[in-house]
Amino acid sequence: MAKQKISAVPSIRRLPSYLHIIRQSKEDGSEYISGTVIAQELHLEPIQVRKDLAITGIVGKPKKGYPVIALMAAIEHFLGWDEVQPAVLIGAGNLGTALSGYPEFQYHGLQICAAFDQDPSKVGKSIHGVPVFSLETLKIQVKNLGASIAILTLPSSSAQEVTNKLVEAGITAIWNFTNVKLNVPENVIVQKEDLTSGYAMLCVMMNARKHGAS
Amino acid sequence: MAKQKISAVPSIRRLPSYLHIIRQSKEDGSEYISGTVIAQELHLEPIQVRKDLAITGIVGKPKKGYPVIALMAAIEHFLGWDEVQPAVLIGAGNLGTALSGYPEFQYHGLQICAAFDQDPSKVGKSIHGVPVFSLETLKIQVKNLGASIAILTLPSSSAQEVTNKLVEAGITAIWNFTNVKLNVPENVIVQKEDLTSGYAMLCVMMNARKHGAS
Numbered sequence A, B: 001m002a003k004q005k006i007s008a009v010p011s012i013r014r015l016p017s018y019l020h021i022i023r024q025s026k027e028d029g030s031e032y033i034s035g036t037v038i039a040q041e042l043h044l045e046p047i048q049v050r051k052d053l054a055i056t057g058i059v060g061k062p063k064k065g066y067p068v069i070a071l072m073a074a075i076e077h078f079l080g081w082d083e084v085q086p087a088v089l090i091g092a093g094n095l096g097t098a099l100s101g102y103p104e105f106q107y108h109g110l111q112i113c114a115a116f117d118q119d120p121s122k123v124g125k126s127i128h129g130v131p132v133f134s135l136e137t138l139k140i141q142v143k144n145l146g147a148s149i150a151i152l153t154l155p156s157s158s159a160q161e162v163t164n165k166l167v168e169a170g171i172t173a174i175w176n177f178t179n180v181k182l183n184v185p186e187n188v189i190v191q192k193e194d195l196t197s198g199y200a201m202l203c204v205m206m207n208a209r210k211h212g213a214s
Helices: A009-027 A035-042 A046-054 A068-079 A094-100 A103-108 A135-145 A156-168 A196-210 B009-027 B035-042 B046-054 B068-079 B094-100 B103-108 B135-145 B156-168 B196-210
Strands: A085-090 A110-117 A130-134 A149-152 A173-176 A189-192 B085-090 B110-117 B130-134 B149-152 B173-176 B189-192
Touching (some): A009 A046, A009 A103, A009 B009, A035 A046, A068 B196, A103 A110, A103 B196, A130 A135, A149 A156, A196 B009, A196 B068, A196 B103, B009 B035, B009 B046, B009 B068, B009 B103, B085 B094, B085 B135, B130 B135, B149 B156
Parallel strands (some): A110 A130, A173 A189
8 A cells, every 4th residue: 555646746845835835824824815915925826726726625615715723724734734644754863853853743733752773872852852762762652652753864775674673563654765766665654854855856957057057 | 026826836845745756766877757756755646746846847758757857957947956045044043053064955056154242152153164254243244245035043032034135125025934923125025934833744644644634
């Protein structure tokens, strides 16, 4: 099932940025928000925004737009962000520490409850309030914590070995920041994150500007 | 021009992962690689891979696939990764430090030549060999370095103020890791990075598995 095709990947990727704008609009006291307003904020086409939002099952009202509270709830429910997801962080280096303190995650149900590292100088300390344990204790701790998600921010060289242990401990979803393509059983989901992907976008836009393309 | 539409965004986002596989194939001594092999590695459809690669202008040979060296060159040229891009990093915290040591960047022409931070305890030190300067010296240093790209990994609260200074100093491309929508002149490109976007994908896959969708 991990290999199943998820349709509408670009739409799903855009939903968090919509949610951010809708939340701000709610904080500003708005009851309704239109697809056109969201589109303008993000330099997208209104039709695109409406199509993306439709995958969450919500329907806007002509002239008024979407009711803000219902729209937030629909997106959060579609993404599963209305449930708490206990997660473990593997690798308490700079990237892991940055993720453990990333303010947006608190809105999205992602609860990093423990970090693991092989560096003895980090073990026993905490990063943004998250306790750091020894990698040696990984299997027993993951079972005790009931975590379902593991976030991999460890060196690529040990990514597969640690993944095997995580799978044995019952982890079924991996958010992979290493550049290793992990081998996992069919029932384990892997989302691979590639930080160079956004850099590629930036470069292509720079190229287009240089060559005057539009 | 910053607001111009770039077509084929999902294709562009996939190119770095193709490049990674093609480079490994080259290191393994292969002369040719087929779209089908790349597709299998990444659990994509072969037709999708061939369509994505076509945007770089390269054409595969029937039965043989793509010549590895020419394919790498075509992708790198399309992305502008065959040129060195001097960049400055704004914010030498955990995320900034992680990016400054990100091994993939060295292949892609991204040369982080200086970092800036407002914390006096960081100024004068270096992160992964990149010297950290005071934010006070931003404008003069950016001009001296001839950097065109700025990577924003500073707290969101000061993102717009620092952006204004960067634009005055001649920066025309910003890779924005804060959650602020920056106001910039028309000629400045902004690529906003949202780390929750990949988490959204992971959650939707988890939901689909839970509900047995395919």
